[in-house]
Amino acid sequence: MTADPLEQLRKLCLALPETTERLSHGEPTWFVRDGKSFVMYADHHHDDRVGFWCAAPPGVQEEMVAEEPGRFFRPPYAGHRGWLGVYLDVEVEWAEIGEIVEEAYRMVAPRTLVARLDGAPTAVQE
Structure with missing residues (x-):
């Protein structure tokens, strides 16, 4: 486990x-511009395990x-909405965690911010 998974996730x-x-x-919870959360750190909601919850595609x-x-x-609390829980108290591949976090962001971010993330022109109006 990384010395401080919260700092890596942050x-x-x-x-x-x-x-x-x-x-x-x-x-600690991370929100996109309009106030929608996409990742929530969790160290006391699930059997004293360290992890995070995040938005995920259907x-x-x-x-x-599985x-x-x-x-x-x-x-x-969020599992019924399709959110994914990820343990951070096991061996963690941070590149994979980065992909999961980015996908969570894409699930809730406005199109203009997703376009910015992709490096596309942000002419799309919301």
């Missing part, structure tokens, strides 16, 4: 366009939990 989240961090339900939660239940889980 760096990944705050590197995305117009992302902010604030506490939500007592945990079907991804079920697939990942394939690797030691690394992924259905988080309480």
Whole structure:
């Protein structure tokens, strides 16, 4: 496990366009411009495990939990909406975590911010 998974996760989240961090339900949570959360750190909501919850495309939660239940889980409170839980108290591949975080961002960010992330012109109006 990385010495401080919260700091690693924080760096990944705050590197995305117009992302902010604030506490939500007592945990560091990252939000996109309009206030929608896309990642929530979690160290006390699931059996004293360290991890995070994030938005995920339809079907991804079920697939990942079925394939690797030691690394992924259905988080309480948000699991019914398809959010994915990712354990950080196991061996972590941070490049993969970065991809998961970016996909979560894409699920909730406005099109203009996704276009900025992709390096496309931001002529799209919302």
